[in-house]
Amino acid sequence: MFQPPFLRRDLPTLKGGRVSLRMPAHSDYRQWAALREESRDFLVPWEPAWSADELSRQAFRQRLRRYRDEYDRGTGLTFFVFLQETEALAGGLSLSNIRRGVAQTATIGYWMGAPHAGQGLMLDALKLVIPFAFGRLSLHRLEAACIPENQRSVRLLEKAGFRREGLARSYLKINGAWQDHVLYALVAGEHQMETGRG
Template sequence: MIALPFLKSVAPPLQGKRIYLRPPTLSDYRAWASLRAESREFLAPWEPLWAVDDLERGAFRHRIRHYDDEAAAGTAHPFFLFRNTDQRLLGGITLGNIRRGVGQNGMIGYWIGAPFAGQGFMHEALSLLIPYAFTKVRLHRLEAACIPSNERSIRLLEKAGFQREGLLRSYLKINGMWQDHLLFALIEDDARAGK
């Protein structure tokens, strides 16, 4: 079997000025469950409905196993965001739905804990993930989708250089309802040119 350079099972930590990104591990459970519980009301409008056992250790273990399987298959690179000063978990960002062949693209999804929203942490996370996606994972196109009323997410994506491409009707079941999403994309050449 030939090893492909873009198929790495474990992503390296990505270091920024105020935060770093690293793949989630089982040892993150308590910090993750605490932050998610504290942020539930804040996150609910933008996420699928949570399972009854979503914050339990067994569900987290299953989540980590799923992350590991996707990373090993080369279809996703999940990361948690941590603050440099105190290693506090702030949120998560995933480069997922990676498609190879003629497409060479992936989808970015993210969440931030309520206490840390609006402080630029997710913008820094995107600033770390974008070059990683284009240089290390060797993608050509990144996509992100958000609900049209999620003004914070729209501003974040536009600030990171993503361009709005269109409307995806009834795209994802969020907060128990099928919701339209705006599609944003960033092309490798645009990112290099600083567009």
Template structure:
């Protein structure tokens, strides 16, 4: 079994000028549930269909267990994004499907609470996670998939240095419907000069 190249007790935390990233904890439940609930209409078009118990404490515990399992197995790292000024949860992002060997790649995904969207917080978070993925996890390639109508997400990826590589037809089932996605990718070494726009 492959282990991530840092000690299990050394849970990753990343800090920028305006954002702080750390792995989710059980104590985050109420803040997470509140932010997700108030942002539901904003998030649903871009996510898998929400289950009836989507925001329950049991569902959150299951997410936490899966996140820690993926971390222990070296297949994923999940972060909650906190804005530093008030210390409040603003969103989340994750590295999933981490592959080593000949691939050395991972998928990156993210979500943002509606009230925090459009303020550049996720761009700063990506600019923290990208070097973490390439330098600390020693990956070579990051991939992100984006629904063609999600102009905000496409702008974000392009500002972070990702390049569009093609169209993945009927790629993911989002909000109950199989959706085409644009494939974006960033290669190690391309992240040295991140865009400062936005």
């Protein structure tokens, strides 16, 4: 269950065979800025428009404040994805718009640095986050959306067990333009069935 801040002792850290996930810290700034700059051309087509100060230390501090605020309110949780062997930053993954009550749902989003793409690392990260979301956070449903042309993302979600539910027209403003998105979802029962087959 997502507990109030005063009941939580530790920030969550998830560890797998090749990757580990933890919440971003101020000490991650240099590595984050370098990886994002190196990956700019790779990421820009699939993300909201970058601001003029996108990679500044001040913008990073503001991100951290927002991440911590969302965590404290129980509405979101952002992880950085690190390589287990070298502790190098590879990407990021978030559970956002966490809704309780009758929904018990979150939206999952992610980005991978260009040097680390195509190696199955984000799939490894999802395999850590999905049971965490359905287990520790007691969520029932995870939702994700991607631009139809983003075949890397489509393949990733389908490999992770997400099912396509439809097309949302003009869904999100990406790289300065409103884009259609394919909607995917995974529910707890389906996840347990997929795990049982493994």
